[in-house]
Amino acid sequence: MNIIIKKFGGTSVSSISKIERAISYIKKARKSGYSVVVVVSAMGQETDRLLKLTTGLDEYKKTDDISSLLAAGEQISSSLFSILLNKNNIKGKSFQGWQLPIHTELSYHNSHILKIETKNIKNSLKNNEVPVISGFQGINQLNRITTLGRGGSDTTAVALAASLAAKRCDIYTDVAGVFSADPRIVKEAKKIDEINYEEMLELSSLGARVLHTRSVQLALKYNVKLQVLSSFTGKKGTMLTKKNVYLEKQIIRGIAHSNNETLFTLIDVKNQPGISATIFNALSKENINVDMIVQSGSAKDANVTYAFTISKTDAKKAEAIMNKLKSKVRFNDMFINNNICKVSIVGLGMKTNAGVANTMFTELAKNNINMHVISTSEIKISVLIDEKYKELAIRSLHSIFKLNARKK
Amino acid sequence: MNIIIKKFGGTSVSSISKIERAISYIKKARKSGYSVVVVVSAMGQETDRLLKLTTGLDEYKKTDDISSLLAAGEQISSSLFSILLNKNNIKGKSFQGWQLPIHTELSYHNSHILKIETKNIKNSLKNNEVPVISGFQGINQLNRITTLGRGGSDTTAVALAASLAAKRCDIYTDVAGVFSADPRIVKEAKKIDEINYEEMLELSSLGARVLHTRSVQLALKYNVKLQVLSSFTGKKGTMLTKKNVYLEKQIIRGIAHSNNETLFTLIDVKNQPGISATIFNALSKENINVDMIVQSGSAKDANVTYAFTISKTDAKKAEAIMNKLKSKVRFNDMFINNNICKVSIVGLGMKTNAGVANTMFTELAKNNINMHVISTSEIKISVLIDEKYKELAIRSLHSIFKLNARKK
Secondary structure, three states, X not given: OXXXXXXXXXXXXXXXXXXXXXXXXXXXXXHOOOEEEEEEOOOOOHHHHHHHOXXXXXXXXXXXXXHHHHHHHHHHHHHHHHHHHHHOOOOEEEEOHHHOOEEEOOOOOOOOEEEEOOHHHHHHHHOOOEEEEEXXXXXXXXXXXXXOOOOHHHHHHHHHHHHOOOOEEEEEEOOOOEEOOOOOOOOOOOEEOEXXXXXXXXXXXXXXXXXXXXXXXXXXXXXXXXXEEEOOOOOOOEEEXXXXXXXXXXXXXXXXXXXXXXXXXXXXXXXOOOXXXXXXXXXXXXXXXXXXXXXXXXXXXXXXXXXEEEEHHHHHHHHHHHHHHHHHHOOOEEEEEOOEEEEEEEOHHHHXXXXXXXXXXXXXXXXXXXXXXXXEEOOEEEEEEEHHHHXXXXXXXXXXXXXXXXXX | OOEEEEEEOHHHHOOHHHHHHHHHHHHHHXXXXXXXXXXXXXXXXXXXXXXXXXXXXXXXXXXXXXXXXXXXXXXXXXXXXXXXXXXXXXXXEEEOHHHOOEEEOOOOOOOOEEEEOOHHHHHHHHOOOEEEEEOOEEEOOOOOEEEOOOOHHHHHHHHHHHHOOOOEEEEEEOOOOEEOOOOOOOOOXXXXXXXXXXXXXXXXXOOOOOOOHHHHHHHHHOOOOEEEEEOOOOOOOEEEEOOOOOOOOOOOOEEEEEOOEEEEEEXXXXXXXOHHHHHHHHHHHOOOOEEEEEEEOXXXXXXXXXXXXXXXXXXXXXXXXXXHHHHHHOOOEEEEEOOEEEEEEEOHHHHHOOXXXXXXXXXXXXXXXXXXXXXEEOOEEEEEEEHHHHHHXXXXXXXXXXXOOOOO
């Protein structure tokens, strides 16, 4: 059976007419001989509407209740999608996470998929139906609804593609594909036709909002052929590949940015063994992930400055934790900066091209943009800058790395 | 364990503040030593909002998809209710129909509950939690979501009360209890403190919208102590009882009415054996229930007039069916009347008081109200009249049967 997975995001199923357009792509694929399995997100602003019901209740939110509240959003869209398939003379069948089931870890948020039972889907396909799976949700061993985190429907789609050995997984979204930078900031940004998994992984984890990071990891791990494309046009989008597709001249594949960080700076921290562990253990206990970390002042026994970034949504919680730790960690002062932005350049070409960092830092310096923190990996460099320089930094880097002039 | 079931309808959970008020009743019951199990409907207009998503898709609605679409409404309210219990320092735990599970028949609409597994609820109560069950929904043997029909949450509540051997089942609604007639029509209508199950059964099946008919049947069958009360005041409402609570003078307990009927009249039907069966089989095949039936013209071999009423929502479907049957049934003409109303008087007192029908018909005649169809049982008389006489008929019957003067 030639199975293809088609995942439609919130904007792609936000109305009857948009669902009908999605169905036109399904018809086309079926005419080409594919068996289609659909994955849907909640309709348009539904998840936000449901979250809004709990406004002011943050501290009382029991994690499993929030998950079952939010999962209702996908239940609505998958049911409606199936009804509309029927209208189009295609037998649809909706499946919620618990109906397959999609087994996940115990945790209720950002839960990971452990296993997908495919029997029901295969039976449905044998009956010439189009199974419509609610994305974003699963159940844990306690038979409670879990959710995979924002954007988790991408991960559902890729996990299904892996479990069903699908020929391809198409992620329909509201953009034409993956771009060299956010087109709203850089008007010369170009759609990338083919991108390496690792590059995509870096781009999406660094803030490019096209694909859920975990879905790319999963696609890489299970060798899923993944395509991102526009649900408005249905035209060829960006195909993920294992090949190294960069051209000689093109060292950098794309630029990502993220506004979601808060920078904590601890001043005059007494430098004693175990302090880092104390800080980061306390944060991780509350499920707060630290992203970038820097420690300055290297003389032994002298006081040092600690700086680290965490997600903006965790800032309040982290502040309380740090205040509690003050007597133990012994720092003189703490600054919390929300007006920062992380800008990253990503490209496999870095591996074999020296001087990329130098080019980046020089370009930023030329524009008088100060860097608070720098972090690097083999194929990316991220810098933390003041948010007000965001556009300037992205545009000038896009230009200096010749992304504007990139051939299609 | 002293278990009490508290069911809150849509208007009782339509906002955070209303849910908080519902929780105040739960607190009170827990203080009195009860273990509370909650059943909720979807919030306010949620079910209508969800149905509206399928506007214009009636003929394409696959029954199982609609059920899973609508069931999302209760999933939202039960999850939110549990979050708010937590805010009130009560451990809540939401359960969807499939999580208990609540087993139903195969059919997706108006499905009947076969069995409720109570293990999860009992465990939850042992943990000092308040389980919050989504009403209206269950699963069938195919592991698909089913729904119990509009108002089905009442039935969920009573079925739970029976399964858990609860001390009482409180149905919170937006009225103070069961009234002798609709208070919006008869301002002298009185709240009934105690009502016999059979009387309640007739009243609710005849259009009194306070309780789902099937919930009353179930309460009677399993001897569930059932109370209807206002979620706005929490004051004592109407208690259902097995006793015959009518007073000597008070033959009639209450007056019900319904606007949901359509009257079909077939003119000059060739009177041959099996014709009734043909008509009603054809309708029942499409799940159309016939309510009142009358056949006039009794001479053998002569043509007769057939009249029957069905639910207004089925009128279009029934019209098509009747037109298809025309050659087989051989009638000359068909009239379809939507401007009718069924008015019924109900009371155990009828059994032992002759002349009730006579009083009713005389009173209607006095007001020049013509009756199209009459149907009777041991404890009720229903008449079909033109809709324009509805208020006049109800008020004059309420008065002639001395319901206005009824002592509390």
